[in-house]
Amino acid sequence: MKYAYFPGCSQESTAEEYNRSLQAVARRLEAMELLEIPDWNCCGATPAAAIVNPMLPHSLAARNLSIAKEMGMDQIVAPCAACYKNMRKASHDLNHHAELRAQAKGALANRELDRVPEVRHPLDVIVNDVGLDNIPVEKPLRGLKIACYYGCLLTRPAGGFDDPEYPTAMDELMERLGAEPVFWPYKTKCCGGGIYMFHENVSFNMSADVLVYAKAAGANAVAVACPFCQLLLDLYQDKLAQIRDTTFDMPIIFFTQLMGLAMGLDRADLGLEKLVVSPFPLLARTVEAEGEEEEKAKARPAKLKKWGEA
Amino acid sequence: MFEYEAIRPRYETSPEVEKIVQAVSVCYQCGTCSGSCPVAPAGGMDYTPRTIMRLIQAGMEDQVLSSQTVWTCAACYSCAVRCPRGIDITDVMVRLRNLALIRGFPAETEVARKGRIYNVDFMRIVRRFGRIYELELVLRYHLKTNPFNLLGMAPVGLKMFLKHKLRLLPDPVDDRAEVKGMFYRLESDQARKGRKE
Numbered sequence: 061m062k063y064a065y066f067p068g069c070s071q072e073s074t075a076e077e078y079n080r081s082l083q084a085v086a087r088r089l090e091a092m093e094l095l096e097i098p099d100w101n102c103c104g105a106t107p108a109a110a111i112v113n114p115m116l117p118h119s120l121a122a123r124n125l126s127i128a129k130e131m132g133m134d135q136i137v138a139p140c141a142a143c144y145k146n147m148r149k150a151s152h153d154l155n156h157h158a159e160l161r162a163q164a165k166g167a168l169a170n171r172e173l174d175r176v177p178e179v180r181h182p183l184d185v186i187v188n189d190v191g192l193d194n195i196p197v198e199k200p201l202r203g204l205k206i207a208c209y210y211g212c213l214l215t216r217p218a219g220g221f222d223d224p225e226y227p228t229a230m231d232e233l234m235e236r237l238g239a240e241p242v243f244w245p246y247k248t249k250c251c252g253g254g255i256y257m258f259h260e261n262v263s264f265n266m267s268a269d270v271l272v273y274a275k276a277a278g279a280n281a282v283a284v285a286c287p288f289c290q291l292l293l294d295l296y297q298d299k300l301a302q303i304r305d306t307t308f309d310m311p312i313i314f315f316t317q318l319m320g321l322a323m324g325l326d327r328a329d330l331g332l333e334k335l336v337v338s339p340f341p342l343l344a345r346t347v348e349a350e351g352e353e354e355e356k357a358k359a360r361p362a363k364l365k366k367w368g369e370a
Numbered sequence: 371m372f373e374y375e376a377i378r379p380r381y382e383t384s385p386e387v388e389k390i391v392q393a394v395s396v397c398y399q400c401g402t403c404s405g406s407c408p409v410a411p412a413g414g415m416d417y418t419p420r421t422i423m424r425l426i427q428a429g430m431e432d433q434v435l436s437s438q439t440v441w442t443c444a445a446c447y448s449c450a451v452r453c454p455r456g457i458d459i460t461d462v463m464v465r466l467r468n469l470a471l472i473r474g475f476p477a478e479t480e481v482a483r484k485g486r487i488y489n490v491d492f493m494r495i496v497r498r499f500g501r502i503y504e505l506e507l508v509l510r511y512h513l514k515t516n517p518f519n520l521l522g523m524a525p526v527g528l529k530m531f532l533k534h535k536l537r538l539l540p541d542p543v544d545d546r547a548e549v550k551g552m553f554y555r556l557e558s559d560q561a562r563k564g565r566k567e
Contacts, residue, residue, distance in 0.1 A: 069502045105502070106445050110467035112493060115556055115559075120496075169551065213446070216446065217450055224447075252408070257484075258485045266444075334534065
């Protein structure tokens, strides 16, 4: 199926590897064809709603929705969690509230806003449209224990494709890819991305908690679907470790990069080298050295844990 | 008789204020919002979300609109999803932020002042280019708050530069006039509302 593609600002700078890997995955999955929306504009992220006019986020999104409609598309794919949330909300509101639609039309002179396209996240499309069984897994990600970090805006506000408190779509996907999703309570906790510029300490404390719990759950990597979660957990990981007086050494990998790995796509298309905490030592230890690892595990009797030991 | 005077709602009414007061009127102070909030326990708020709800019900406009909380809400919707009264608390916070700006409330704490600078500059850049330009945002923000912090940002900036994660030049939309026009119309609409208030 064809989808209009809204990359969003961060896909061309801080999260370029997310964009690249998603496009590579989509090229391989024939059921998902992405056509970029020409001349798209910023969704307004978090600040838009408070500045200028409460109608600003709806109007910014409405321009993109209207261009996608002109392309003849009825569904848009937006990979950034903040863009996804803003545009999903706008699309829903514009289709359901005539008053809001009229206001957005007024702000956007000459734009057609009747029955605007629906906005979806690539995770939703991959799990629900393409289907897990249709993902060609060539190199299962054995040995990877993954904490699936959805972040706050992927499943909230309620009414999206998954449970707002305990979503499972990414976990199912990781299982299908041969990795082992861990059980942890921080799946949808906020990383503090929206306030990190002006309230650094607080947002670092929030992000550090995410990594502390991921580590405690036994994960050796975190899968993310939001450019900002990735930036905070990856780029600032040494600072976060300092705050909690520990080491994490936890690669923060976009779920699309993990899909590309399992599907055996060309490494150059996945942008793994752009992650600050390098995933290569971990991959060499697990996915690539899978045979040796199993032999070692067999040779070494399982160590008994003491009571209370994590 | 006079002791009730203190809790009589004192908001100057406007449709925008009425929307907020109406939404919050059903709050029964269970505290689920404060318990779900990731920012409050990390020390980011002066009033917890529950307290803000109560202050709105009591009509204590100055305290609400000059609070740090309205600026440091991370808009993660944890409270909105859990509220047993179905209040979209995140939406209320955003509306309060907007109101604080329109009415020109002074930001009392340092963090609130910085939050305001960041938010306003972010949208200024989007107004000009139609997309965000991170480098300018970071430079503007630090020059307006504490230029010495730029030195502290240097290692992070270098790391991003080496990983090609830093956009050096803005990447504007082609139809900048349309985006600017949209901003202009919304701004004049807001100014009209402001005059009415």
